[in-house]
Amino acid sequence: MNLRPLYNRVIIERNEAPEKTKSGLYIPTSSSKKPNNGTVLAVGAGHLQDNGELKPLVVHVGDTVVFSEYSGNTITHNGQEYHILSEDEILGIIPSE
Numbered sequence: 001m002n003l004r005p006l007y008n009r010v011i012i013e014r015n016e017a018p019e020k021t022k023s024g025l026y027i028p029t030s031s032s033k034k035p036n037n038g039t040v041l042a043v044g045a046g047h048l049q050d051n052g053e054l055k056p057l058v059v060h061v062g063d064t065v066v067f068s069e070y071s072g073n074t075i076t077h078n079g080q081e082y083h084i085l086s087e088d089e090i091l092g093i094i095p096s097e
Helices: none
Strands: 009-014 037-043 064-067 073-077 080-086 090-094
Touching: 009 064
Parallel strands: none
Antiparallel strands: 009 037, 009 080, 037 064, 064 090, 073 080
């Protein structure tokens, strides 16, 4: 990825919204909302401390994270939609199975 976030920012690619329910009913695209989880594609250098040092981020590239619905900003880069937010806006990391 040639897009690099600054400091404590991360770039996330949202996971796809499910097309059907667990019982097999199809969900129309007009009624489905964007999921509030995704995969971290890039991370910044870290939190800038008062003493000028950088504290590394807790999240890493490849982590699946949960964030609130209205956090961060959505951008389009090279025809692909990404979500940029600060690490403080991430609510949790979903462990890989």
